[in-house]
Amino acid sequence: MRIGVLTGGGDCPGLNAVIRAVVRKGVQDYDHDFIGFRDGWRGPLHGTVVPLGIPAVRGILPRGGTILGSSRTNPLKEADGVRRIKENLAAHEVDALIAIGGEDTLGVAARLHDEHGVRCVGVPKTIDNDLSATDYTFGFDTAVNIATEAIDRLHTTAESHMRVLVVEVMGRHAGWIALHSGLAGGANVILVPERPFDLDEVCDWVTSRFRASYAPIVVVAEGAVPKDGDLVLKNASARDSFGHVRLSGVGEWLAEEIERRTGKEARTTVLGHVQRGGTPSAFDRWLATRFGLHAIEAVDDGAFGSMVALRGPDIVRVPLAEATARIKTVPAALYEEARVFFG
Amino acid sequence: MRIGVLTGGGDCPGLNAVIRAVVRKGVQDYDHDFIGFRDGWRGPLHGTVVPLGIPAVRGILPRGGTILGSSRTNPLKEADGVRRIKENLAAHEVDALIAIGGEDTLGVAARLHDEHGVRCVGVPKTIDNDLSATDYTFGFDTAVNIATEAIDRLHTTAESHMRVLVVEVMGRHAGWIALHSGLAGGANVILVPERPFDLDEVCDWVTSRFRASYAPIVVVAEGAVPKDGDLVLKNASARDSFGHVRLSGVGEWLAEEIERRTGKEARTTVLGHVQRGGTPSAFDRWLATRFGLHAIEAVDDGAFGSMVALRGPDIVRVPLAEATARIKTVPAALYEEARVFFG
Amino acid sequence: MRIGVLTGGGDCPGLNAVIRAVVRKGVQDYDHDFIGFRDGWRGPLHGTVVPLGIPAVRGILPRGGTILGSSRTNPLKEADGVRRIKENLAAHEVDALIAIGGEDTLGVAARLHDEHGVRCVGVPKTIDNDLSATDYTFGFDTAVNIATEAIDRLHTTAESHMRVLVVEVMGRHAGWIALHSGLAGGANVILVPERPFDLDEVCDWVTSRFRASYAPIVVVAEGAVPKDGDLVLKNASARDSFGHVRLSGVGEWLAEEIERRTGKEARTTVLGHVQRGGTPSAFDRWLATRFGLHAIEAVDDGAFGSMVALRGPDIVRVPLAEATARIKTVPAALYEEARVFFG
Amino acid sequence: MRIGVLTGGGDCPGLNAVIRAVVRKGVQDYDHDFIGFRDGWRGPLHGTVVPLGIPAVRGILPRGGTILGSSRTNPLKEADGVRRIKENLAAHEVDALIAIGGEDTLGVAARLHDEHGVRCVGVPKTIDNDLSATDYTFGFDTAVNIATEAIDRLHTTAESHMRVLVVEVMGRHAGWIALHSGLAGGANVILVPERPFDLDEVCDWVTSRFRASYAPIVVVAEGAVPKDGDLVLKNASARDSFGHVRLSGVGEWLAEEIERRTGKEARTTVLGHVQRGGTPSAFDRWLATRFGLHAIEAVDDGAFGSMVALRGPDIVRVPLAEATARIKTVPAALYEEARVFFG
Known part of the structure; x- marks a missing residue:
């Protein structure tokens, strides 16, 4: 044959x-x-x-x-x-x-x-x-390991400068990488496409983490979006005439908004292709x-x-x-499990 | 509460x-x-x-x-x-x-x-x-990752000197770590406690690997034993008066026997406690x-x-x-799956 | 005391x-x-x-x-x-x-x-x-290791899709991280702040790599700049009204220009803070x-x-x-050494 | 040419x-x-x-x-x-x-x-x-990284069981790998071939570490030897009739002696060939x-x-x-620097 x-x-x-x-x-x-x-x-x-x-x-x-x-x-x-x-x-x-x-x-x-x-x-x-x-x-396991290792590294730099660090990971339609790496890396906020996020709530978690004298790590799937009220992201995307999807990514936007609203310095790391390459x-x-x-x-x-x-x-x-009929998304109950670690 | x-x-x-x-x-x-x-x-x-x-x-x-x-x-x-x-x-x-x-x-x-x-x-x-x-x-996953990384490293040293490298991993009663890391690391022989091994067959695999101009990696669980006919291991253990279980380990014994029978240089690495420590x-x-x-x-x-x-x-x-009533061992069918990579 | x-x-x-x-x-x-x-x-x-x-x-x-x-x-x-x-x-x-x-x-x-x-x-x-x-x-050694590991991973994803991958590493005024990680990672182009780059030459290296049926990796220090003729970068920076320094980074700009000029797909990875955190x-x-x-x-x-x-x-x-009187930059002779690997 | x-x-x-x-x-x-x-x-x-x-x-x-x-x-x-x-x-x-x-x-x-x-x-x-x-x-740097990573892992297993962990690293005639990985890994005792060790002193360091409620890591180069008075090692080596150099290695012997003299459980890890293989x-x-x-x-x-x-x-x-005229050994002054971390 x-x-x-x-x-x-x-x-x-x-x-x-x-x-x-x-x-x-x-x-x-x-x-x-x-x-x-x-x-x-x-x-x-x-x-x-x-x-x-x-x-x-x-x-x-x-x-x-x-x-x-x-x-x-x-x-x-x-x-x-x-x-x-x-x-x-x-x-x-x-x-x-x-x-x-x-x-x-x-x-x-x-x-x-x-x-x-x-x-x-x-x-x-x-x-x-x-x-x-x-x-x-x-x-998937390789991507989660790479993202987790990055989060591990970002904790120490966040603590040293008492900054917010936003980590954008892969996941356009499903938040599995964000959820697993966020849990494994001890993130303080995890945002997934399945659940539009409330920016005020995110800022509350960030602020509460600082109150405990620690610096927050926010893990966000590339496909996560703010709740309907927040139209800024769509505008931000629209304003780029060269079709730079990365440039108007949710990670950058989120860091900017968090910084503006909480007054705390925020930085973004977009892990990108390293998550899908290598051994x-x-x-x-x-x-x-x-x-x-x-x-x-x-x-x-x-x-x-x-x-x-x-x-x-x-x-x-x-x-x-x-x-191939149906995409597997993060169930609400599983996402809820992780919330005990937020803030 | x-x-x-x-x-x-x-x-x-x-x-x-x-x-x-x-x-x-x-x-x-x-x-x-x-x-x-x-x-x-x-x-x-x-x-x-x-x-x-x-x-x-x-x-x-x-x-x-x-x-x-x-x-x-x-x-x-x-x-x-x-x-x-x-x-x-x-x-x-x-x-x-x-x-x-x-x-x-x-x-x-x-x-x-x-x-x-x-x-x-x-x-x-x-x-x-x-x-x-x-x-x-x-x-378990951590241990398998560590063992696999070690096997990856040993491939290049085996090839450079055309030597047999025997890697002894954990697993007294069950061969899960040996099976998973052996498969993941591309081992040429995997020996588990569940299936007493035939030394002649092991030597055949080793020899066949050399015939293809490659050097063999043998992954052996610490609890693997030769078939009844081979009493040497028990003797080897017995000869040590200080109770050094490690010293008379199956890895060392196996390398020695392979070297004696095939005439090829063989070395052993006993991974030991690094498999269970660390992040x-x-x-x-x-x-x-x-x-x-x-x-x-x-x-x-x-x-x-x-x-x-x-x-x-x-x-x-x-x-x-x-x-806790029953230990989970490697099923025969699963072990058979791996045999296509032997030799 | x-x-x-x-x-x-x-x-x-x-x-x-x-x-x-x-x-x-x-x-x-x-x-x-x-x-x-x-x-x-x-x-x-x-x-x-x-x-x-x-x-x-x-x-x-x-x-x-x-x-x-x-x-x-x-x-x-x-x-x-x-x-x-x-x-x-x-x-x-x-x-x-x-x-x-x-x-x-x-x-x-x-x-x-x-x-x-x-x-x-x-x-x-x-x-x-x-x-x-x-x-x-x-x-420095930690940062170079992290960057090199990322480059290793990006090679396989570049090859699979025959894409250009641009990796932006730290180095505002000196290109040491770019030079060391680029050499260690087998990059095909390395750009440092000490030597303004010629975009045509970069595109030639990229094209020549594709001709050999391989996909190019371009490592660029965040402080690298194009030669005077290329005013585009400054314009690109200027067009962002929110002060997104990252967004107008040299890596993104370079990928865009390479894609536009060579017709080959190009992607950017900005390593950012992971280079300075962790063990x-x-x-x-x-x-x-x-x-x-x-x-x-x-x-x-x-x-x-x-x-x-x-x-x-x-x-x-x-x-x-x-x-603290004088910054140590990459000497021209050292940079020249690396050029044998370009293209 | x-x-x-x-x-x-x-x-x-x-x-x-x-x-x-x-x-x-x-x-x-x-x-x-x-x-x-x-x-x-x-x-x-x-x-x-x-x-x-x-x-x-x-x-x-x-x-x-x-x-x-x-x-x-x-x-x-x-x-x-x-x-x-x-x-x-x-x-x-x-x-x-x-x-x-x-x-x-x-x-x-x-x-x-x-x-x-x-x-x-x-x-x-x-x-x-x-x-x-x-x-x-x-x-050398690769070997030191591998040994250091192993020591990192062994710390946690040592602490969990309050055991001595002896790590035998490469170095027959010079203790560079032991010295660098021991310093980098935070070892509590480092033994090199250049300086025959006093077993009583080693046991003192081990005991003092336990008194501080921590478990000791002992890094020993394969070529390290006890002072003249201790003839045990030579005897131990001699008793093996199969020429197993590894079996009578200094690491195993040391763990056994430390256990016998201090009454504390001791285990050995011999890193072996993984130090010289791989990327x-x-x-x-x-x-x-x-x-x-x-x-x-x-x-x-x-x-x-x-x-x-x-x-x-x-x-x-x-x-x-x-x-090639002269071997480079660890200078006494450099070894002395490390002693502040012993015990």
Whole structure:
């Protein structure tokens, strides 16, 4: 059997570990043959391939990024996309595809399988941990570790100068990284996209922390927004004519507002891409490796249209279509748990 | 309500995070009062206590070890142990106990509750991750990260000299640390207590790795043993008259045997106590914090005789007695998964 | 003898290690008595003090920041500043001062000693490593390690998406952090304040890196500026009416210009305060500790008006006034060495 | 010009960084041609070579170990060694050699140059930092960081159980790693080969630390020895018939003796090979890179028979013969500085 592998969407520590596990097990246990498609769905769309045997996956387990490259190309939006993909799979004699990616990448896999009969197995990937079908995705633990280490460092600089330090972490639609790193780092305020924040309340927490003679750390997900009354953020974003999303980020805006309202010096750190690069944590290497082993087993079992997922300590299979149907956000009860540490 | 807290057994990164969460939530949300018992069950037995309020738990979240000290004292084996504990709890007006510990510590809590009416709630702790009632225990992720980082480092030194490197990790009865760090570190052989190993097979894997022009890393749990035929290990242990368990450890013995049988240079690294000290990983801080929050809720709910546990992403309550009844070992199927990477 | 200690200027990993060494040696070897002044020169100016004995310095060696707090207060610009300091020193019976700080803090110490007879010994501190009198200052190695680790992580994310990644590091007037972390991290362009950069040349390096099928990392010191012809940066800064210095930072501007000129996607990471917080590297702890030991020896020798400094592996004494006279910038020859790795 | 490169002796983080810098500068600036000799002097002796161009050195900067392999082969002890090396150099048209190694490797280079006219330039390498001609060697800073991080972790486990923790670090003849990591890690006793230790004094320090209610960390270099009176260590070593040097190591012996004499539980951690493997610290990458750049310049200048060395912040050249003449040990005065922290 010849199997194609691709990685789509934003990069994420652990992608290479999945690829390695897929190839090692596929070649050694099942005598499969592999081919790598370059840059997500752009690969099958344009027929750009790379060889993918045991030598290609040597030494890649601890390396971040993806040896196959990635893109956000959606072939379903391209003229004749489905036909071109099917032709390229046929031209390379590919019997099945393993697609490693997030909502978008797997959504394409689901439709290619369900509507067009392409034999696909999915491996979920999102650094934001916001896929509802799996307890965790690889990359998330690494991102949380990096953010937590940054928060640890910022505590001492905040204390020395009695300043507010705002840390902006990833999470456009879900606040998992903010919640986990905020709890692990001992943050005094955690703001997530799921719950629009009240700026007065944030300033109260900040002030209360200073009253206890400590300096506050505010962890804010990039997608967190103030309550409706606060239109400033939207204005701030609007005023930039160059499309600099970062420049009008919530972190900068928040530090400025806190400083203006409380009279305390505030500084921002935007962690940005360091959260998604570099060597994966041990947990992410373990999870990615197991996802890879189970994905190739799913191919061997003919379980096409399914995706591997983590449930408790077990790897299970779920239908691709269902898996990408709904984003997993931070439940209100879980956010409430963290509030005991605010202020 | 006045609540006593104690930590028993071997130390483990995350103990302080539990204590902090218990006290923060207990004081702020429920207006409870806390007292710390020193050195595990020795504290209630001898009535040695320390104050435990908000100031005592400031800044301890990222610190390894336990501010309460620990011991392996079993009060049920002491003359009049139960009576003395009950008297000391009464003398300090303690209404309930939160016991943080492993099998032994929680086994005492279970019996004190079930047989003697002492109001106890348990928080599971074992760096070995071998408690069957919970998916994970805090400390384990930290240990796996440390072991994985060591394996990463040893790869390059093994390659440079084309030597076998044997890494002995913790795990007397269960091979979780060996399995996870071995998978995450890209080990070429992983040996666990659950499956007595065949020295010939180990040497075959080692030799096959060298044939591929790479140097092998062998990860061995301290409790792994060779198959019955190999009596050498027992002899080796016996020959030491000073009771040096470490000196006759399986790691050293294995390196020696591999060197003798394959003719390849072999070296051992025994990771030892570094695996259980120092700052907890983000995951362990998060898990320990949530365990603490849910333990104090259990006390408030009057759920005595129970223990908090992780199931998937949720914290649940399980009966203390059941929780400590059975050790969780590495299932054969899970170990088999890893074998594709051997050799 | 009673000795006052203060820390001034921006915080820096290693400040606590200096304080600990000063106190440990002063108390144990010389039987001195210590008092801590709060928040840099604001402490002696306002007479705000904290006790500073062996218990106060327990456990602070690995902690970032400063237990004494810091400020940028310049007492020489305050009405009656010198008189108030002398009165407060007399009121607290302080015989000598150890001032730990950078150019500004030590400049005050120099003038207080030289012009007003205050007995001062200085310990140099600048995370930027730009004091000419000493080979290295503590904090610098930690900052370089943090920046290098970030660059390591950014390589994999750059490669996966074939993007330019611009990393803005500290260094307003000197490019030491950029040069060292850029070399250590394998950056493809390094820009320092000492050498105004040519945007065309930067874009050539970026393009040439892509031609070799790799993605470029550009490390830029926050104080780096384009050559005179490029007025864009100044304009960019000017257009922000809220005083967002960060927002108009050179990193963001550079990514935008590179993207516009080369047509390649570019992203920026501004490392910011994480570079100066958290636990010091082993080198910084060692250097800070030795600086502390030698500073208290200088006091005991009556070597007032001097500062400790590192020369090769030795700690020497230099006059305070001379030490702060001149900033140490990156020599042209050293910068040239790095250019072989550009592009 | 065609230049051969080899790495000899124990591996050390930074070797690859030297090789990369040599090749990058040699090819780009001087248009040289390179060839790699495998496994130290074994390579020129047996004529085993690998190609060494820009592609071979891509991505190796952050990788520990050496892509050229290493050995301790001394060709001067082989029959006809010199003649065979000269023949092999001629056969491969090698004009000059860059030898990267420690005392032994560079000693061979010195004799080959001085006595046999082989054109050699040396780059010093010793993880122990014991070469007198250079302030620091690469690899040392990495080892000290790893040892310090381990000591940090061991503090918390020592405190939790009130145990003595003995940490055995590298250093057979010189105590640099023990001294630096012991100071940086806040050890309570540091023992180095340069100063035979008095076991009674060690036990006094241990006891005094416990009296202050803290648990002691003892850092001991593997080459440290007790004073003449203590013959136990030699006996202990002697009793092992399998030549297990590790098993009778000073660390294990010391823990046993401390436990026996003070009645306090003591445990040992032998850091071993993790100290010399894995990714180099930023300092070591910077130093190794600069050594490489200056070594190829020395070749270009015809400065054969010399070695590059670090003096303060500068790279200088010293005669190879002189460089390897004398080991650099820890001066008594420097060791005395550290004693204020003992006990």
